[in-house]
Amino acid sequence: MEQKLKIAIQKSGRLYEDSVKLLKDCGIDVKNGINKLKTEAENFPLEIYFLRDDDIPQYVEDAVADIGIVGENVVFEKNKKVSIVEQLGFGKCRLSIAVGRKDDYNGVGYLNGRRIATSYPVLVQKFLAENGVQAELHEISGSVEIAPGIGLADAIVDLVSSGSTLFMNGLKEVDTVLRSQAVLIRNQGLDENKLQILERLLFRIRAVKKAKN
Numbered sequence: 464m465e466q467k468l469k470i471a472i473q474k475s476g477r478l479y480e481d482s483v484k485l486l487k488d489c490g491i492d493v494k495n496g497i498n499k500l501k502t503e504a505e506n507f508p509l510e511i512y513f514l515r516d517d518d519i520p521q522y523v524e525d526a527v528a529d530i531g532i533v534g535e536n537v538v539f540e541k542n543k544k545v546s547i548v549e550q551l552g553f554g555k556c557r558l559s560i561a562v563g564r565k566d567d568y569n570g571v572g573y574l575n576g577r578r579i580a581t582s583y584p585v586l587v588q589k590f591l592a593e594n595g596v597q598a599e600l601h602e603i604s605g606s607v608e609i610a611p612g613i614g615l616a617d618a619i620v621d622l623v624s625s626g627s628t629l630f631m632n633g634l635k636e637v638d639t640v641l642r643s644q645a646v647l648i649r650n651q652g653l654d655e656n657k658l659q660i661l662e663r664l665l666f667r668i669r670a671v672k673k674a675k676n
């Protein structure tokens with residue numbers, strides 16, 4: 464039996480539909496799995512695992528999955544030993560600093576000595592260090608945008624796409640830490656056979672991207 468390449472994609476959420484659509488656009492027949500943990504393709508040597516996006520870099524580093532689709536924001540925050548193979552052009556967003564609409568933010572120095580709430584402590588710490596800013600970080604896992612309103616933080620760093628979440632919470636976007644989109648990542652120790660399947664998949668992905676431009 465031919466060996467299969469194992470790909471991890473988000474189980475549900477913002478990247479799920481575009482990830483499945485990309486595979487389908489590549490002519491890969493994604494069978495609707497009975498359980499939604501794992502399924503396989505009918506016409507391509509690919510096994511699809513559905514996981515939480517935060518876990519995908521670790522699974523790919525550990526070779527539980529050979530490749531994965533995940534936001535660059537997650538790849539860089541988790542800092543696992545995986546390689547980015549291709550930017551996929553969807554899931555675009557930015558990791559941005561936001562403060563109260565009436566606050567007089569005048570550059571990153573504004574953050575000195577202030578409290579920042581974020582779900583991205585690694586990326587924020589790195590950004591602050593690069594800019595010589597010392598601030599107090601509060602890591603929270605969800606609903607970061609409510610932190611200033613309840614007096615938990617003076618600023619937040621969170622993902623933004625349309626900006627409406629910030630707006631609805633009385634915040635304004637003032638600086639960007641990182642621009643992000645979905646990427647294909649791979650395990651760094653793939654054997655020849657799996658690399659060949661990956662090449663075939665990449666060839667199709669690039670054709671799909673080209674057709675869209």
Ligand code: PRT
Binds near residue numbers: 475535536554623626
């Ligand atoms: O369950 P699981 O852990 O897998 O999913 P999740 O809830 O952690 O992630 P999910 O599905 O919200 O996002 C998956 C990925 O989509 C992120 O890691 C980003 O790479 C990408 N992405 C693109 C976004 C956004 N745009 C985005 N706008 N992820 C989150 N948001 C959130 C943001 O955190 C904020 O709450 O949307 C809100 C802001 O949106 P706007 O349009 O109001 O600005």
Ligand code: ZN
Binds near residue numbers: 515516517
């Ligand atoms: Zn997540």
